[in-house]
Amino acid sequence: MSQQAGAYYIPHGSRWPIIAAVGLFTLMWGAAHWLDGIEPEGPILFFLGVAIIIFMKFGWFGEVIRESRSGAYSSQVDLSFRLGMMWFIFSEVMFFGAFFGALFYSRGLQVPWLAGEGHGALTNYYLFRGYTGGWPTAGPDAIGGPFKTVPPWGEPLLNTLLLLSSSVTITIAHHALRDGHRRRMLVFLAATPILGALFLWFQAHEYINAYTHLNLTLHSGIYGATFFLLTGFHGLHVTLGTIMLLVILYRTWRGHFSKEHHFAFEAVAWYWHFVDIVWLALFLFVYIM
Amino acid sequence: MSTDAATHHDDAHHDDVPKGFVHRWLFATNHKDIGTMYLVLALVMFFVGGSMAMVIRAELFEPGLQLVQPYFFNELTTLHGLIMIFGAIMPAFVGLANWQIPLMVGAPDMALPRMNNLSFWLLPFAFLLILSTLFMPGGAVAGGWVMYPPLILQTGESLAFTIFAIHLMGISSIMGAINIIATILNLRAPGMDLLKMPLFVWTWLITAFLLIAIMPVLAGAMTMLLTDKYFGTNFFNAAGGGDVLLYEHIFWFFGHPEVYVMILPAFGIISEVIPTFARKPIFGYKPMVYATASIAFLSFIVWAHHMFTVGLPVGAQLFFMYATMLISVPTGVKVFNWVATMWKGSMTFETPMLFAVAFVILFTIGGFSGLMLGLVPADYQYHNSYFVVAHFHYVLVSGAAFGIMTGVYYWLPKWSGHMYSERWGRIHFWLSVISVNVLFFPMHFLGLAGMPRRIPDYNVAFADWNMVSSIGGFVFGASQLIFVGNIIYTVYFAKSKVPARVWDGARGLEWELPSPPPHHSYSTPPEILPGMLAHGDITH
Numbered sequence: 155m156s157q158q159a160g161a162y163y164i165p166h167g168s169r170w171p172i173i174a175a176v177g178l179f180t181l182m183w184g185a186a187h188w189l190d191g192i193e194p195e196g197p198i199l200f201f202l203g204v205a206i207i208i209f210m211k212f213g214w215f216g217e218v219i220r221e222s223r224s225g226a227y228s229s230q231v232d233l234s235f236r237l238g239m240m241w242f243i244f245s246e247v248m249f250f251g252a253f254f255g256a257l258f259y260s261r262g263l264q265v266p267w268l269a270g271e272g273h274g275a276l277t278n279y280y281l282f283r284g285y286t287g288g289w290p291t292a293g294p295d296a297i298g299g300p301f302k303t304v305p306p307w308g309e310p311l312l313n314t315l316l317l318l319s320s321s322v323t324i325t326i327a328h329h330a331l332r333d334g335h336r337r338r339m340l341v342f343l344a345a346t347p348i349l350g351a352l353f354l355w356f357q358a359h360e361y362i363n364a365y366t367h368l369n370l371t372l373h374s375g376i377y378g379a380t381f382f383l384l385t386g387f388h389g390l391h392v393t394l395g396t397i398m399l400l401v402i403l404y405r406t407w408r409g410h411f412s413k414e415h416h417f418a419f420e421a422v423a424w425y426w427h428f429v430d431i432v433w434l435a436l437f438l439f440v441y442i443m
Numbered sequence: 444m445s446t447d448a449a450t451h452h453d454d455a456h457h458d459d460v461p462k463g464f465v466h467r468w469l470f471a472t473n474h475k476d477i478g479t480m481y482l483v484l485a486l487v488m489f490f491v492g493g494s495m496a497m498v499i500r501a502e503l504f505e506p507g508l509q510l511v512q513p514y515f516f517n518e519l520t521t522l523h524g525l526i527m528i529f530g531a532i533m534p535a536f537v538g539l540a541n542w543q544i545p546l547m548v549g550a551p552d553m554a555l556p557r558m559n560n561l562s563f564w565l566l567p568f569a570f571l572l573i574l575s576t577l578f579m580p581g582g583a584v585a586g587g588w589v590m591y592p593p594l595i596l597q598t599g600e601s602l603a604f605t606i607f608a609i610h611l612m613g614i615s616s617i618m619g620a621i622n623i624i625a626t627i628l629n630l631r632a633p634g635m636d637l638l639k640m641p642l643f644v645w646t647w648l649i650t651a652f653l654l655i656a657i658m659p660v661l662a663g664a665m666t667m668l669l670t671d672k673y674f675g676t677n678f679f680n681a682a683g684g685g686d687v688l689l690y691e692h693i694f695w696f697f698g699h700p701e702v703y704v705m706i707l708p709a710f711g712i713i714s715e716v717i718p719t720f721a722r723k724p725i726f727g728y729k730p731m732v733y734a735t736a737s738i739a740f741l742s743f744i745v746w747a748h749h750m751f752t753v754g755l756p757v758g759a760q761l762f763f764m765y766a767t768m769l770i771s772v773p774t775g776v777k778v779f780n781w782v783a784t785m786w787k788g789s790m791t792f793e794t795p796m797l798f799a800v801a802f803v804i805l806f807t808i809g810g811f812s813g814l815m816l817g818l819v820p821a822d823y824q825y826h827n828s829y830f831v832v833a834h835f836h837y838v839l840v841s842g843a844a845f846g847i848m849t850g851v852y853y854w855l856p857k858w859s860g861h862m863y864s865e866r867w868g869r870i871h872f873w874l875s876v877i878s879v880n881v882l883f884f885p886m887h888f889l890g891l892a893g894m895p896r897r898i899p900d901y902n903v904a905f906a907d908w909n910m911v912s913s914i915g916g917f918v919f920g921a922s923q924l925i926f927v928g929n930i931i932y933t934v935y936f937a938k939s940k941v942p943a944r945v946w947d948g949a950r951g952l953e954w955e956l957p958s959p960p961p962h963h964s965y966s967t968p969p970e971i972l973p974g975m976l977a978h979g980d981i982t983h
């Protein structure tokens with residue numbers, strides 16, 4: 155279905171979007187049942203939803219890849235995809251923004267107020283007398299018990315180096331793709347998800363350590379909540395990014411990308427840089443400061 | 444009405460309307476079909492939310508508990524809010540965007556048609572999810588549409604379902620907004636420069652940006668509620684160092700821009716309709732664009748005007764008060780320009796124009812009560828009273844909803860190829876505009892006299908105005924049946940054909956296409972000729 159010059163490209167109807175909608179609905183419906191302790195319906199529906207979504211991803215992306223490889227997409231379609239990816243990443247930035255906002259607000263305003271600063275003096279006097287605040291904190295009632303934080307200069311530093319170098323490797327791979335060095339491209343592209351997987355490995359190790367040795371858990375007051383949700387959502391994004399990298403690695407290996415046309419490659423690279431930048435913010439604001 | 448339909452790009456269309464229900468609607472990728480589905484869903488939800496409002500007004504007809512249990516009453520106010528915002532107003536605007544933006548900028552379709560399908564089809568599932576909570580043990584959420592903790596964390600099983608439903612709506616909105624931005628930025632016909640775009644397209648471009656910026660923040664707040672309830676986190680628990688006000692800050696960081704999401708596209712519609720029926724170009728096109736952009740920018744720094752009474756530091760209250768006052772400047776620019784457009788115009792008052800004029804007046808009343816609420820000391824008295832209810836219903840019902848009705852009456856002949864019944868349109872208008880004031884104006888008095896919002900029973904001192912308000916409410920609700928009737932009549936029964944340029948004062952690419960436009964509006968970028976555009980004509 156190649157296009158005549160100047161004409162608009164209009165894709166035909168597709169069954170995948172509605173399958174995606176059904177899949178997401180099933181997943182969330184199941185998750186809600188599960189959270190409310192309705193079993194076994196909850197987990198069954200949840201995993202059914204996950205399965206539908208995986209099936210959909212293969213189908214939908216498969217269709218798009220076939221169309222793309224048959225040359226159906228004009229440069230205008232390419233730009234639409236780029237705009238879509240850029241604004242999607244912007245929405246992700248705002249999602250993390252909510253959790254960073256929670257961190258800054260609690261640490262900079264709320265905890266000091268509870269400790270009696272400014273207009274919090276009476277609250278502190280009547281409700282939380284003796285609470286002196288500080289950071290990290292599990293609040294006036296020390297919910298979750300005393301805990302220690304993860305020292306930044308061990309695994310977190312290692313993880314920083316891992317992610318930073320993965321950003322370098324994917325950039326080298328991208329340049330190699332543009333210059334037509336297939337071997338170099340494959341090697342550096344393959345290195346990237348490996349670095350991502352290593353990151354996840356250390357992250358998991360760090361979580362286990364936090365739970366077993368540091369007594370730092372989700373329940374550890376506001377510190378535990380912000381720590382685990384920020385790093386947890388980031389880890390989820392690294393996981394997704396690693397899967398995406400594996401997909402484009404496979405596609406590169408199959409020779410799907412040309413020097414000029416490799417939007418999927420670039421989209422994954424953008425996403426990966428985004429994940430990297432979020433990590434730098436995490437390392438700075440969650441671990442070091 | 445002129446009949447010089449520009450038929451020159453009419454021939455090349457492959458009018459391959461998909462055959463069969465499943466292919467046409469479930470697998471839809473056509474912007475018109477998807478737009479229609481959005482509009483139908485919005486209309487259905489308007490009546491679902493509306494019937495809840497009827498029960499609310501019936502209960503409040505007299506003091507004392509008559510019809511429903513207090514808890515059920517609270518479920519109704521909560522779901523009424525959520526459904527009207529996420530189910531009626533927002534999908535209606537997205538539906539209008541789907542129909543109109545490709546027509547107006549000369550695009551074949553939306554930029555990402557399959558994602559467009561997904562954005563729509565998530566919504567029926569989301570509403571299935573949220574409405575099903577009414578039948579769950581413990582009932583639906585009942586803490587108000589703002590879902591403040593700690594109260595909302597006492598909800599039974601339905602909290603998780605509600606939160607996931609809101610996640611689905613959020614995903615849908617974000618994808619819809621991305622699609623709109625990509626369409627506007629990438630699919631404009633050659634010669635359709637940004638500053639020549641119709642104002643409806645401009646307002647949607649800015650609205651889409653707002654949506655992408657705020658829906659993820661709402662998702663964050665909802666996620667924190669979820670983990671606080673089910674995973675033992677302490678975001679909103681002071682004993683653990685958290686703060687319920689943290690929720691309010693995050694929520695209103697979303698919430699205030701959200702109210703502009705619900706009004707900016709209406710601004711756009713009004714800015715299309717008034718020039719048409721005043722037969723004059725819009726007064727101050729560029730100021731309109733800049734005003735919209737500055738409203739959008741300012742909407743990010745006023746959120747705490749919803750929180751004046753929670754005990755913020757005085758300095759913060761002052762900052763948010765002044766920032767709020769500042770928004771009235773660009774809003775005033777808009778109202779001024781609409782009036783100036785009508786000034787010395789040769790006006791006629793067909794139904795869309797009637798709704799548009801009513802919009803300008805009634806939205807302004809809502810803006811003034813907003814201004815009163817934005818004054819810190821005054822808000823200490825008004826907050827959580829019926830005055831707030833009066834304010835936001837003026838801007839949302841006689842504002843956003845009237846804007847949608849304006850747009851539907853204005854464009855329905857274009858979409859369907861038939862004229863709606865002008866007579867019934869006028870009857871619908873006059874009944875609506877009178878009853879909406881009978882319904883909401885007395886709420887100002889009730890609020891100033893001290894009647895709190897979200898209560899099923901009240902002091903007998905408030906009896907009279909509540910009864911008046913309820914009567915207005917029933918009339919308003921019933922009048923909307925005329926609207927539906929008129930739409931059904933136009934689409935299925937009307938005989939008269941309308942020309943391409945349905946309104947003789949109308950300018951813009953959509954009026955160059957036949958009515959109804961072909962299934963795929965353009966298969967090649969249209970050529971913009973002198974005299975086609977409403978502003979920034981190609982000739983200069």
Ligand code: HEM
Binds near residue numbers: 589822825
């Ligand atoms: C002219 C500019 C406006 C100003 C200065 C303004 C100001 C305010 C203020 C101060 C409040 C908080 C009242 C309180 O809870 O004590 C409020 C509430 C509200 N406003 Fe506005 N407003 C304006 C325009 C709008 C518009 C255009 C919309 C929607 C289309 C809107 C929708 C709402 C809603 C829904 C609430 C109630 C939220 C709730 O508590 O449930 N406002 N407004």
Ligand SMILES: [Cu+2]
Binds near residue numbers: 698699702745746748
């Ligand atoms: Cu506001």
